[in-house]
Amino acid sequence: MYAQLVKSEGKSKAELTPEDHAFQARIDAGEKIEPKEWMPEGYRKTLIRQIGQHAHSEIVGQLPEGNWITRAPTLERKQILLAKVQDEAGHGLYLYCAAETLGVSRDELLEKLHSGDMKYSSIFNYPTLTWADMGAVGWLVDGAAIMNQVPLQRTSYGPYSRAMIRICKEESFHQRQGYAIMMKMANGTPEQKQMAQDALNRLWYPSLMMFGPSDKDSVHSVQSMAWKIKMNTNDELRQKFVDQTVPQAEYLGLTVPDPNLKWNEEKGGYDFSEPDWDEFFNVIKGNGPCNKERLGARVKAWDDGAWYREAMVAHAKKKAARRTVAAE
Numbered sequence: 001m002y003a004q005l006v007k008s009e010g011k012s013k014a015e016l017t018p019e020d021h022a023f024q025a026r027i028d029a030g031e032k033i034e035p036k037e038w039m040p041e042g043y044r045k046t047l048i049r050q051i052g053q054h055a056h057s058e059i060v061g062q063l064p065e066g067n068w069i070t071r072a073p074t075l076e077r078k079q080i081l082l083a084k085v086q087d088e089a090g091h092g093l094y095l096y097c098a099a100e101t102l103g104v105s106r107d108e109l110l111e112k113l114h115s116g117d118m119k120y121s122s123i124f125n126y127p128t129l130t131w132a133d134m135g136a137v138g139w140l141v142d143g144a145a146i147m148n149q150v151p152l153q154r155t156s157y158g159p160y161s162r163a164m165i166r167i168c169k170e171e172s173f174h175q176r177q178g179y180a181i182m183m184k185m186a187n188g189t190p191e192q193k194q195m196a197q198d199a200l201n202r203l204w205y206p207s208l209m210m211f212g213p214s215d216k217d218s219v220h221s222v223q224s225m226a227w228k229i230k231m232n233t234n235d236e237l238r239q240k241f242v243d244q245t246v247p248q249a250e251y252l253g254l255t256v257p258d259p260n261l262k263w264n265e266e267k268g269g270y271d272f273s274e275p276d277w278d279e280f281f282n283v284i285k286g287n288g289p290c291n292k293e294r295l296g297a298r299v300k301a302w303d304d305g306a307w308y309r310e311a312m313v314a315h316a317k318k319k320a321a322r323r324t325v326a327a328e
């Protein structure tokens with residue numbers, strides 16, 4: 001553990017303070033860290049990066065699905081999709097609140113998103129071309145999100161852990177609504193089944209990328225796992241996701257677009273092809289198919305809301321002034 005702490009904080013073992021040792025001992029004992037307690041600066045920064053990135057993902061993640069609200073095929077589907085997209089907004093807000101407990105404001109985080117200094121999940125830089133994509137996003141994207149987020153319910157930082165408990169409850173409904181759409185499409189007309197297959201073909205590898213680069217290229221995993229900010233490595237979760245999802249694809253009568261997919265009896269899991277990591281790094285650098293469109297939509301929403309934020313501040317000031325007069 002300490003060797004890992006040394007690496008991230010740039011301290012030699014001898015330089016670790018008694019606070020550092022006591023902090024790691026609390027983490028190792030499974031204690032939760034709460035906002036006003038002492039924490040190493042690296043722990044605080046890593047949490048702000050991960051929680052902030054997660055919050056941004058929820059907010060940007062509304063865009064590919066919001067794209068289909070007006071085109072949902074039935075009133076019932078429209079209501080469900082609307083509710084799901086609203087849930088994502090709520091998840092973003094819980095997470096921004098959790099990040100704020102670490103001493104960063106929501107405005108600062110949004111500023112960093114809009115300037116490209118902070119990331120959001122790579123998956124949302126892909127387009128949603130057909131209604132079947134709403135099924136595949138719920139099934140695969142929310143499925144991958146749950147795989148990553150269920151262990152995060154046990155993360156060491158109290159506010160993050162509590163936000164994750166609430167979020168995971170809702171995410172499981174999201175995944176099921178996606179799978180329900182896929183069931184309908186896969187058991188529909190040949191054209192509908194083809195749309196479902198096409199959505200799986202396009203979203204399979206981007207979903208595998210959601211777990212982050214392979215462990216050998218993951219710069220943060222070792223330290224984040226020592227601090228229990230992350231509970232599993234990227235490759236562990238990716239393997240679990242493949243093992244869970246392949247039988248679901250088979251049940252739908254769809255084919256996972258991977259010629260190397262094969263059950264490996266010895267490891268008790270599937271062998272599968274890695275995503276194209278050059279594509280992944282290119283997408284997270286800002287060069288994916290929809291990066292400019294997604295960020296542009298968020299910046300526009302922020303700019304369009306300026307009058308409302310100003311009005312709220314003016315209203316709050318007026319109210320405070322009235323209270324002062326009344327108290328005199």
Ligand code: BYC
Nearest residue numbers: 054057058061120121122145209210211212218219220221
């Ligand atoms: N996309 O050292 P690594 C959702 C970056 S969606 C973009 O392994 P870490 C939702 C990483 O930030 C899911 N960037 O990083 C579902 C780092 O760059 P920086 C959102 C990525 O942090 C449906 C670099 O690559 N969930 O919720 O240890 C609808 C090296 O990677 C990605 C979360 O955010 C990626 N996929 O592990 C709506 C869960 N992967 O920062 C919404 C919480 C890696 O040094 N986050 N990078 O410049 C995590 O669990 C971890 O942050 C990750 C990455 C597993 C994602």
